[in-house]
Amino acid sequence: MSDLTPAATPVTIAVVDAGVSDPSSPRLLADRIAQKTVDTLRASGTTATVRSIGLGPLATDIAQGIASGMLNPAVQSAMELLASADAVIAATPVYKAGVSGLFKSFADLIDNDLLIAKPIVLAATGGSARHAMVVDEQLRPLFAFLRAIPMPTSLYAAPEDWGSTDLGKRIARAAQELSVMLRSGAGRQIADSERHLRPARLPPTARRPRRAQSPGGAALLRRFRAGDRSADPAAGDRHRGTACGQQPQLAGSRAHHVDDVLGLESSPP
Known part of the structure:
Protein backbone atom coordinates (compact mmCIF):
# COMPACT_ATOMS: atom_id res chain seq x y z
CA MET A 1 0.00 0.00 0.00
CA SER A 2 3.04 2.27 -0.05
CA ASP A 3 2.15 3.49 -3.55
CA LEU A 4 -1.23 4.79 -2.44
CA THR A 5 -1.85 8.41 -1.57
CA PRO A 6 -2.30 8.65 2.21
CA ALA A 7 -5.94 8.96 3.20
CA ALA A 8 -5.24 12.25 5.00
CA THR A 9 -3.88 13.93 1.86
CA PRO A 10 -6.57 16.27 0.50
CA VAL A 11 -7.24 16.42 -3.23
CA THR A 12 -8.70 19.08 -5.51
CA ILE A 13 -11.11 18.36 -8.35
CA ALA A 14 -11.66 20.93 -11.10
CA VAL A 15 -15.08 20.87 -12.76
CA VAL A 16 -15.16 22.37 -16.27
CA ASP A 17 -18.57 22.82 -17.88
CA ALA A 18 -19.44 24.52 -21.15
CA GLY A 19 -23.11 25.14 -20.39
CA VAL A 20 -24.44 28.59 -21.23
CA SER A 21 -27.71 28.58 -19.28
CA ASP A 22 -28.19 28.77 -15.52
CA PRO A 23 -28.40 26.05 -14.51
CA SER A 24 -27.22 24.12 -17.55
CA SER A 25 -27.53 20.38 -18.10
CA PRO A 26 -23.73 19.92 -18.38
CA ARG A 27 -23.29 21.71 -15.06
CA LEU A 28 -25.97 19.57 -13.40
CA LEU A 29 -24.35 16.38 -14.67
CA ALA A 30 -20.85 17.52 -13.67
CA ASP A 31 -22.08 18.47 -10.19
CA ARG A 32 -23.60 15.02 -9.69
CA ILE A 33 -20.33 13.36 -10.72
CA ALA A 34 -18.34 15.66 -8.44
CA GLN A 35 -20.60 15.09 -5.44
CA LYS A 36 -20.50 11.31 -5.87
CA THR A 37 -16.71 11.42 -6.16
CA VAL A 38 -16.43 13.53 -2.99
CA ASP A 39 -18.68 11.09 -1.13
CA THR A 40 -16.66 8.10 -2.34
CA LEU A 41 -13.37 9.70 -1.34
CA ARG A 42 -14.74 10.73 2.04
CA ALA A 43 -15.80 7.14 2.73
CA SER A 44 -12.18 6.09 2.20
CA GLY A 45 -10.82 8.84 4.45
CA THR A 46 -9.76 11.35 1.78
CA THR A 47 -10.92 14.96 1.80
CA ALA A 48 -11.77 16.49 -1.57
CA THR A 49 -12.34 20.09 -2.61
CA VAL A 50 -14.29 20.91 -5.77
CA ARG A 51 -13.56 24.05 -7.75
CA SER A 52 -15.68 25.03 -10.75
CA ILE A 53 -14.77 26.61 -14.07
CA GLY A 54 -17.88 27.77 -15.92
CA LEU A 55 -16.98 28.53 -19.53
CA GLY A 56 -20.17 30.47 -20.29
CA PRO A 57 -19.08 33.68 -18.52
CA LEU A 58 -15.63 33.32 -20.11
CA ALA A 59 -16.91 33.03 -23.69
CA THR A 60 -15.72 36.49 -24.79
CA ASP A 61 -12.36 36.07 -23.03
CA ILE A 62 -11.85 32.68 -24.68
CA ALA A 63 -12.65 34.11 -28.12
CA GLN A 64 -10.16 36.93 -27.56
CA GLY A 65 -7.54 34.37 -26.55
CA ILE A 66 -8.12 32.39 -29.75
CA ALA A 67 -7.87 35.53 -31.89
CA SER A 68 -4.86 37.10 -30.17
CA GLY A 69 -2.97 34.05 -28.93
CA MET A 70 -2.75 35.71 -25.51
CA LEU A 71 -4.61 34.69 -22.34
CA ASN A 72 -6.24 37.47 -20.37
CA PRO A 73 -6.32 37.25 -16.55
CA ALA A 74 -9.70 35.48 -16.39
CA VAL A 75 -8.65 32.65 -18.71
CA GLN A 76 -5.20 32.50 -17.15
CA SER A 77 -6.80 31.97 -13.74
CA ALA A 78 -8.85 29.09 -15.15
CA MET A 79 -5.69 27.51 -16.57
CA GLU A 80 -3.92 27.86 -13.24
CA LEU A 81 -6.84 26.19 -11.49
CA LEU A 82 -6.63 23.30 -13.97
CA ALA A 83 -2.89 23.00 -13.46
CA SER A 84 -3.21 22.86 -9.68
CA ALA A 85 -6.08 20.35 -9.62
CA ASP A 86 -5.48 16.66 -8.95
CA ALA A 87 -8.33 15.60 -11.24
CA VAL A 88 -10.78 17.08 -13.74
CA ILE A 89 -14.44 16.54 -14.56
CA ALA A 90 -15.24 17.93 -18.03
CA ALA A 91 -18.80 18.31 -19.32
CA THR A 92 -20.05 19.83 -22.55
CA PRO A 93 -23.36 20.12 -24.36
CA VAL A 94 -23.66 18.47 -27.76
CA TYR A 95 -24.59 20.77 -30.64
CA LYS A 96 -24.95 19.62 -34.25
CA ALA A 97 -23.62 16.15 -33.40
CA GLY A 98 -20.44 17.58 -31.87
CA VAL A 99 -19.02 19.13 -28.72
CA SER A 100 -19.79 22.81 -28.29
CA GLY A 101 -17.53 25.34 -29.96
CA LEU A 102 -17.05 27.06 -26.60
CA PHE A 103 -15.67 23.88 -25.04
CA LYS A 104 -13.38 23.16 -28.00
CA SER A 105 -12.11 26.75 -28.08
CA PHE A 106 -11.18 26.54 -24.41
CA ALA A 107 -9.43 23.22 -25.03
CA ASP A 108 -7.48 24.82 -27.88
CA LEU A 109 -6.00 27.28 -25.37
CA ILE A 110 -4.78 24.57 -22.98
CA ASP A 111 -1.02 24.12 -23.06
CA ASN A 112 -0.04 20.68 -24.36
CA ASP A 113 1.76 19.85 -21.11
CA LEU A 114 -0.84 21.17 -18.67
CA LEU A 115 -2.91 18.00 -18.19
CA ILE A 116 -0.23 15.30 -18.42
CA ALA A 117 -1.40 12.17 -16.55
CA LYS A 118 -4.25 14.06 -14.88
CA PRO A 119 -7.27 11.78 -14.25
CA ILE A 120 -10.40 13.06 -15.96
CA VAL A 121 -14.06 12.07 -16.19
CA LEU A 122 -15.60 12.88 -19.58
CA ALA A 123 -19.28 13.82 -19.78
CA ALA A 124 -21.76 15.36 -22.19
CA THR A 125 -25.45 16.13 -22.46
CA GLY A 126 -27.67 16.35 -25.50
CA GLY A 127 -31.22 16.38 -26.75
CA SER A 128 -31.14 12.86 -28.15
CA ALA A 129 -29.65 9.49 -27.30
CA ARG A 130 -28.32 9.37 -30.87
CA HIS A 131 -25.40 11.55 -29.78
CA ALA A 132 -24.25 9.26 -26.97
CA MET A 133 -21.02 8.32 -28.77
CA VAL A 134 -19.83 11.93 -29.02
CA VAL A 135 -18.03 11.57 -25.68
CA ASP A 136 -15.91 8.64 -26.82
CA GLU A 137 -15.52 9.74 -30.42
CA GLN A 138 -14.59 13.39 -29.78
CA LEU A 139 -13.75 14.08 -26.14
CA ARG A 140 -11.64 10.98 -25.53
CA PRO A 141 -9.25 11.56 -28.47
CA LEU A 142 -8.98 15.24 -27.52
CA PHE A 143 -7.81 14.51 -23.98
CA ALA A 144 -5.67 11.62 -25.16
CA PHE A 145 -3.81 14.16 -27.29
CA LEU A 146 -3.32 16.29 -24.16
CA ARG A 147 -2.01 13.13 -22.42
CA ALA A 148 -4.59 13.21 -19.67
CA ILE A 149 -5.95 9.92 -18.31
CA PRO A 150 -9.67 9.60 -19.16
CA MET A 151 -11.59 7.23 -16.91
CA PRO A 152 -12.94 4.05 -18.54
CA THR A 153 -16.55 5.08 -17.89
CA SER A 154 -17.73 8.08 -19.88
CA LEU A 155 -21.10 9.70 -19.25
CA TYR A 156 -23.82 11.00 -21.53
CA ALA A 157 -27.27 12.19 -20.48
CA ALA A 158 -30.22 12.66 -22.82
CA PRO A 159 -33.51 14.12 -21.50
CA GLU A 160 -34.93 10.68 -20.74
CA ASP A 161 -31.87 9.70 -18.70
CA TRP A 162 -32.23 12.20 -15.87
CA GLY A 163 -34.80 10.18 -13.99
CA SER A 164 -33.19 6.83 -14.79
CA THR A 165 -31.41 4.72 -12.18
CA ASP A 166 -28.98 3.64 -14.90
CA LEU A 167 -27.51 7.16 -15.06
CA GLY A 168 -26.95 7.07 -11.30
CA LYS A 169 -25.17 3.74 -11.61
CA ARG A 170 -22.87 5.04 -14.35
CA ILE A 171 -22.09 8.14 -12.30
CA ALA A 172 -21.23 5.96 -9.30
CA ARG A 173 -18.95 3.79 -11.45
CA ALA A 174 -17.12 6.78 -12.91
CA ALA A 175 -16.76 8.32 -9.45
CA GLN A 176 -15.30 5.09 -8.11
CA GLU A 177 -12.77 4.92 -10.95
CA LEU A 178 -11.71 8.51 -10.34
CA SER A 179 -11.42 7.92 -6.59
CA VAL A 180 -9.18 4.90 -7.09
CA MET A 181 -6.91 6.88 -9.42
CA LEU A 182 -6.67 9.76 -6.98
CA ARG A 183 -5.87 7.55 -4.00
CA SER A 184 -3.26 5.60 -5.94
CA GLY A 185 -1.32 8.73 -6.81
CA ALA A 186 -0.43 7.16 -10.16
CA GLY A 187 -1.22 10.25 -12.18
CA ARG A 188 0.95 12.44 -9.99
CA GLN A 189 3.84 9.98 -10.22
CA ILE A 190 3.58 9.84 -14.02
CA ALA A 191 3.48 13.64 -14.24
CA ASP A 192 6.54 13.93 -12.00
CA SER A 193 8.46 11.42 -14.12
CA GLU A 194 7.48 13.31 -17.28
CA ARG A 195 8.91 16.51 -15.82
CA HIS A 196 12.20 14.75 -15.09
CA LEU A 197 12.42 13.19 -18.56
CA ARG A 198 11.31 16.23 -20.52
CA PRO A 199 14.33 18.13 -21.90
CA ALA A 200 14.73 21.58 -20.40
CA ARG A 201 13.69 24.40 -22.66
CA LEU A 202 16.57 26.63 -23.67
CA PRO A 203 16.44 30.22 -22.47
CA PRO A 204 15.83 32.75 -25.27
CA THR A 205 19.51 33.77 -25.39
CA ALA A 206 20.60 30.15 -25.90
CA ARG A 207 18.21 29.33 -28.73
CA ARG A 208 19.38 29.10 -32.32
CA PRO A 209 19.21 32.62 -33.78
CA ARG A 210 17.63 33.43 -37.08
CA ARG A 211 19.84 34.33 -39.99
CA ALA A 212 20.39 38.05 -40.11
CA GLN A 213 18.31 39.99 -42.60
CA SER A 214 20.03 41.99 -45.28
CA PRO A 215 19.69 45.78 -44.88
CA GLY A 216 16.25 46.92 -45.93
Whole structure:
Protein backbone atom coordinates (compact mmCIF):
# COMPACT_ATOMS: atom_id res chain seq x y z
CA MET A 1 0.00 0.00 0.00
CA SER A 2 3.04 2.27 -0.05
CA ASP A 3 2.15 3.49 -3.55
CA LEU A 4 -1.23 4.79 -2.44
CA THR A 5 -1.85 8.41 -1.57
CA PRO A 6 -2.30 8.65 2.21
CA ALA A 7 -5.94 8.96 3.20
CA ALA A 8 -5.24 12.25 5.00
CA THR A 9 -3.88 13.93 1.86
CA PRO A 10 -6.57 16.27 0.50
CA VAL A 11 -7.24 16.42 -3.23
CA THR A 12 -8.70 19.08 -5.51
CA ILE A 13 -11.11 18.36 -8.35
CA ALA A 14 -11.66 20.93 -11.10
CA VAL A 15 -15.08 20.87 -12.76
CA VAL A 16 -15.16 22.37 -16.27
CA ASP A 17 -18.57 22.82 -17.88
CA ALA A 18 -19.44 24.52 -21.15
CA GLY A 19 -23.11 25.14 -20.39
CA VAL A 20 -24.44 28.59 -21.23
CA SER A 21 -27.71 28.58 -19.28
CA ASP A 22 -28.19 28.77 -15.52
CA PRO A 23 -28.40 26.05 -14.51
CA SER A 24 -27.22 24.12 -17.55
CA SER A 25 -27.53 20.38 -18.10
CA PRO A 26 -23.73 19.92 -18.38
CA ARG A 27 -23.29 21.71 -15.06
CA LEU A 28 -25.97 19.57 -13.40
CA LEU A 29 -24.35 16.38 -14.67
CA ALA A 30 -20.85 17.52 -13.67
CA ASP A 31 -22.08 18.47 -10.19
CA ARG A 32 -23.60 15.02 -9.69
CA ILE A 33 -20.33 13.36 -10.72
CA ALA A 34 -18.34 15.66 -8.44
CA GLN A 35 -20.60 15.09 -5.44
CA LYS A 36 -20.50 11.31 -5.87
CA THR A 37 -16.71 11.42 -6.16
CA VAL A 38 -16.43 13.53 -2.99
CA ASP A 39 -18.68 11.09 -1.13
CA THR A 40 -16.66 8.10 -2.34
CA LEU A 41 -13.37 9.70 -1.34
CA ARG A 42 -14.74 10.73 2.04
CA ALA A 43 -15.80 7.14 2.73
CA SER A 44 -12.18 6.09 2.20
CA GLY A 45 -10.82 8.84 4.45
CA THR A 46 -9.76 11.35 1.78
CA THR A 47 -10.92 14.96 1.80
CA ALA A 48 -11.77 16.49 -1.57
CA THR A 49 -12.34 20.09 -2.61
CA VAL A 50 -14.29 20.91 -5.77
CA ARG A 51 -13.56 24.05 -7.75
CA SER A 52 -15.68 25.03 -10.75
CA ILE A 53 -14.77 26.61 -14.07
CA GLY A 54 -17.88 27.77 -15.92
CA LEU A 55 -16.98 28.53 -19.53
CA GLY A 56 -20.17 30.47 -20.29
CA PRO A 57 -19.08 33.68 -18.52
CA LEU A 58 -15.63 33.32 -20.11
CA ALA A 59 -16.91 33.03 -23.69
CA THR A 60 -15.72 36.49 -24.79
CA ASP A 61 -12.36 36.07 -23.03
CA ILE A 62 -11.85 32.68 -24.68
CA ALA A 63 -12.65 34.11 -28.12
CA GLN A 64 -10.16 36.93 -27.56
CA GLY A 65 -7.54 34.37 -26.55
CA ILE A 66 -8.12 32.39 -29.75
CA ALA A 67 -7.87 35.53 -31.89
CA SER A 68 -4.86 37.10 -30.17
CA GLY A 69 -2.97 34.05 -28.93
CA MET A 70 -2.75 35.71 -25.51
CA LEU A 71 -4.61 34.69 -22.34
CA ASN A 72 -6.24 37.47 -20.37
CA PRO A 73 -6.32 37.25 -16.55
CA ALA A 74 -9.70 35.48 -16.39
CA VAL A 75 -8.65 32.65 -18.71
CA GLN A 76 -5.20 32.50 -17.15
CA SER A 77 -6.80 31.97 -13.74
CA ALA A 78 -8.85 29.09 -15.15
CA MET A 79 -5.69 27.51 -16.57
CA GLU A 80 -3.92 27.86 -13.24
CA LEU A 81 -6.84 26.19 -11.49
CA LEU A 82 -6.63 23.30 -13.97
CA ALA A 83 -2.89 23.00 -13.46
CA SER A 84 -3.21 22.86 -9.68
CA ALA A 85 -6.08 20.35 -9.62
CA ASP A 86 -5.48 16.66 -8.95
CA ALA A 87 -8.33 15.60 -11.24
CA VAL A 88 -10.78 17.08 -13.74
CA ILE A 89 -14.44 16.54 -14.56
CA ALA A 90 -15.24 17.93 -18.03
CA ALA A 91 -18.80 18.31 -19.32
CA THR A 92 -20.05 19.83 -22.55
CA PRO A 93 -23.36 20.12 -24.36
CA VAL A 94 -23.66 18.47 -27.76
CA TYR A 95 -24.59 20.77 -30.64
CA LYS A 96 -24.95 19.62 -34.25
CA ALA A 97 -23.62 16.15 -33.40
CA GLY A 98 -20.44 17.58 -31.87
CA VAL A 99 -19.02 19.13 -28.72
CA SER A 100 -19.79 22.81 -28.29
CA GLY A 101 -17.53 25.34 -29.96
CA LEU A 102 -17.05 27.06 -26.60
CA PHE A 103 -15.67 23.88 -25.04
CA LYS A 104 -13.38 23.16 -28.00
CA SER A 105 -12.11 26.75 -28.08
CA PHE A 106 -11.18 26.54 -24.41
CA ALA A 107 -9.43 23.22 -25.03
CA ASP A 108 -7.48 24.82 -27.88
CA LEU A 109 -6.00 27.28 -25.37
CA ILE A 110 -4.78 24.57 -22.98
CA ASP A 111 -1.02 24.12 -23.06
CA ASN A 112 -0.04 20.68 -24.36
CA ASP A 113 1.76 19.85 -21.11
CA LEU A 114 -0.84 21.17 -18.67
CA LEU A 115 -2.91 18.00 -18.19
CA ILE A 116 -0.23 15.30 -18.42
CA ALA A 117 -1.40 12.17 -16.55
CA LYS A 118 -4.25 14.06 -14.88
CA PRO A 119 -7.27 11.78 -14.25
CA ILE A 120 -10.40 13.06 -15.96
CA VAL A 121 -14.06 12.07 -16.19
CA LEU A 122 -15.60 12.88 -19.58
CA ALA A 123 -19.28 13.82 -19.78
CA ALA A 124 -21.76 15.36 -22.19
CA THR A 125 -25.45 16.13 -22.46
CA GLY A 126 -27.67 16.35 -25.50
CA GLY A 127 -31.22 16.38 -26.75
CA SER A 128 -31.14 12.86 -28.15
CA ALA A 129 -29.65 9.49 -27.30
CA ARG A 130 -28.32 9.37 -30.87
CA HIS A 131 -25.40 11.55 -29.78
CA ALA A 132 -24.25 9.26 -26.97
CA MET A 133 -21.02 8.32 -28.77
CA VAL A 134 -19.83 11.93 -29.02
CA VAL A 135 -18.03 11.57 -25.68
CA ASP A 136 -15.91 8.64 -26.82
CA GLU A 137 -15.52 9.74 -30.42
CA GLN A 138 -14.59 13.39 -29.78
CA LEU A 139 -13.75 14.08 -26.14
CA ARG A 140 -11.64 10.98 -25.53
CA PRO A 141 -9.25 11.56 -28.47
CA LEU A 142 -8.98 15.24 -27.52
CA PHE A 143 -7.81 14.51 -23.98
CA ALA A 144 -5.67 11.62 -25.16
CA PHE A 145 -3.81 14.16 -27.29
CA LEU A 146 -3.32 16.29 -24.16
CA ARG A 147 -2.01 13.13 -22.42
CA ALA A 148 -4.59 13.21 -19.67
CA ILE A 149 -5.95 9.92 -18.31
CA PRO A 150 -9.67 9.60 -19.16
CA MET A 151 -11.59 7.23 -16.91
CA PRO A 152 -12.94 4.05 -18.54
CA THR A 153 -16.55 5.08 -17.89
CA SER A 154 -17.73 8.08 -19.88
CA LEU A 155 -21.10 9.70 -19.25
CA TYR A 156 -23.82 11.00 -21.53
CA ALA A 157 -27.27 12.19 -20.48
CA ALA A 158 -30.22 12.66 -22.82
CA PRO A 159 -33.51 14.12 -21.50
CA GLU A 160 -34.93 10.68 -20.74
CA ASP A 161 -31.87 9.70 -18.70
CA TRP A 162 -32.23 12.20 -15.87
CA GLY A 163 -34.80 10.18 -13.99
CA SER A 164 -33.19 6.83 -14.79
CA THR A 165 -31.41 4.72 -12.18
CA ASP A 166 -28.98 3.64 -14.90
CA LEU A 167 -27.51 7.16 -15.06
CA GLY A 168 -26.95 7.07 -11.30
CA LYS A 169 -25.17 3.74 -11.61
CA ARG A 170 -22.87 5.04 -14.35
CA ILE A 171 -22.09 8.14 -12.30
CA ALA A 172 -21.23 5.96 -9.30
CA ARG A 173 -18.95 3.79 -11.45
CA ALA A 174 -17.12 6.78 -12.91
CA ALA A 175 -16.76 8.32 -9.45
CA GLN A 176 -15.30 5.09 -8.11
CA GLU A 177 -12.77 4.92 -10.95
CA LEU A 178 -11.71 8.51 -10.34
CA SER A 179 -11.42 7.92 -6.59
CA VAL A 180 -9.18 4.90 -7.09
CA MET A 181 -6.91 6.88 -9.42
CA LEU A 182 -6.67 9.76 -6.98
CA ARG A 183 -5.87 7.55 -4.00
CA SER A 184 -3.26 5.60 -5.94
CA GLY A 185 -1.32 8.73 -6.81
CA ALA A 186 -0.43 7.16 -10.16
CA GLY A 187 -1.22 10.25 -12.18
CA ARG A 188 0.95 12.44 -9.99
CA GLN A 189 3.84 9.98 -10.22
CA ILE A 190 3.58 9.84 -14.02
CA ALA A 191 3.48 13.64 -14.24
CA ASP A 192 6.54 13.93 -12.00
CA SER A 193 8.46 11.42 -14.12
CA GLU A 194 7.48 13.31 -17.28
CA ARG A 195 8.91 16.51 -15.82
CA HIS A 196 12.20 14.75 -15.09
CA LEU A 197 12.42 13.19 -18.56
CA ARG A 198 11.31 16.23 -20.52
CA PRO A 199 14.33 18.13 -21.90
CA ALA A 200 14.73 21.58 -20.40
CA ARG A 201 13.69 24.40 -22.66
CA LEU A 202 16.57 26.63 -23.67
CA PRO A 203 16.44 30.22 -22.47
CA PRO A 204 15.83 32.75 -25.27
CA THR A 205 19.51 33.77 -25.39
CA ALA A 206 20.60 30.15 -25.90
CA ARG A 207 18.21 29.33 -28.73
CA ARG A 208 19.38 29.10 -32.32
CA PRO A 209 19.21 32.62 -33.78
CA ARG A 210 17.63 33.43 -37.08
CA ARG A 211 19.84 34.33 -39.99
CA ALA A 212 20.39 38.05 -40.11
CA GLN A 213 18.31 39.99 -42.60
CA SER A 214 20.03 41.99 -45.28
CA PRO A 215 19.69 45.78 -44.88
CA GLY A 216 16.25 46.92 -45.93
CA GLY A 217 15.05 43.34 -46.37
CA ALA A 218 11.83 43.73 -44.41
CA ALA A 219 10.82 46.85 -46.33
CA LEU A 220 11.63 45.14 -49.64
CA LEU A 221 9.47 42.16 -48.73
CA ARG A 222 6.55 44.41 -47.78
CA ARG A 223 6.77 46.19 -51.13
CA PHE A 224 6.85 42.89 -53.01
CA ARG A 225 3.84 41.50 -51.14
CA ALA A 226 1.96 44.73 -51.77
CA GLY A 227 2.29 44.19 -55.52
CA ASP A 228 5.37 46.25 -56.36
CA ARG A 229 7.06 43.83 -58.77
CA SER A 230 10.08 46.11 -59.08
CA ALA A 231 10.90 44.99 -55.55
CA ASP A 232 11.09 41.33 -56.59
CA PRO A 233 14.71 40.27 -55.96
CA ALA A 234 14.24 37.38 -58.37
CA ALA A 235 12.92 39.54 -61.19
CA GLY A 236 16.31 40.07 -62.85
CA ASP A 237 17.11 36.36 -62.86
CA ARG A 238 13.65 35.50 -64.18
CA HIS A 239 13.86 38.02 -67.03
CA ARG A 240 17.35 36.90 -68.01
CA GLY A 241 16.19 33.27 -68.04
CA THR A 242 13.26 34.12 -70.32
CA ALA A 243 15.47 36.05 -72.73
CA CYS A 244 17.69 32.99 -73.13
CA GLY A 245 14.73 30.79 -73.99
CA GLN A 246 14.43 29.22 -70.57
CA GLN A 247 11.13 28.80 -68.74
CA PRO A 248 10.42 31.47 -66.10
CA GLN A 249 10.43 30.38 -62.47
CA LEU A 250 7.17 29.25 -60.94
CA ALA A 251 5.51 31.51 -58.37
CA GLY A 252 6.29 29.10 -55.55
CA SER A 253 9.97 28.99 -56.50
CA ARG A 254 10.05 32.78 -56.71
CA ALA A 255 8.55 33.17 -53.25
CA HIS A 256 11.06 30.68 -51.86
CA HIS A 257 13.87 32.61 -53.56
CA VAL A 258 12.61 35.88 -52.04
CA ASP A 259 12.87 34.40 -48.56
CA ASP A 260 16.41 33.20 -49.31
CA VAL A 261 17.54 36.60 -50.61
CA LEU A 262 16.07 38.40 -47.61
CA GLY A 263 17.62 35.97 -45.16
CA LEU A 264 14.28 34.74 -43.78
CA GLU A 265 13.52 31.35 -42.34
CA SER A 266 10.21 29.55 -42.59
CA SER A 267 11.00 27.26 -39.67
CA PRO A 268 10.88 28.52 -36.07
CA PRO A 269 14.13 28.91 -34.17
